[in-house]
Amino acid sequence: MLKAICSAKELTDNSYYDCVSDIIDSRQIQELKSITHHVSTTRFQHCINVSYYSYIVCRRLSLNARSAARAGLMHDLFFYDRREYNSTRSKGQAFHSMKHSLEACANAAEITYITRLERDMIEKHMWPATRSKPSYKETYIITIIDKYCAVLEFCVPRVQKLIRRKTQ
């Protein structure tokens, strides 16, 4: 079962999957399943969420949905624990915002060919926390979807827990 947060759709038999089927089983992307991200999810699930919703929005707007799906899946392709990084290195969160997107881009290029659009989407997905402005509409979309998914990932488990407690 492969689903995005707040969606009931099975993604493996979806047109979305055709865009990422050649890279999703790579060792590097599968490794993200073992890393916690945004407190209550995995980095793999976060990347699926950003990938799927970026794909949906770009398809609706007749933009490059395939690149949106691929860049979304690899936008956080880094392997350190960000909490550990923040607490042990002097420049903290701001430096992490810049560094991890460049690291993700380099790691993505080891798995597959990255187009200019996909590179822009991965490298600048933290904008405006990172200085250089997006060069494509798709990049603006991933910056919004990334933040939208982060909020969902943080809030949904807490709301579900609250509902469970009230109904018990």
Ligand SMILES: [Fe+2]
């Ligand atoms: Fe990120």
Ligand SMILES: [Fe+2]
């Ligand atoms: Fe992200």
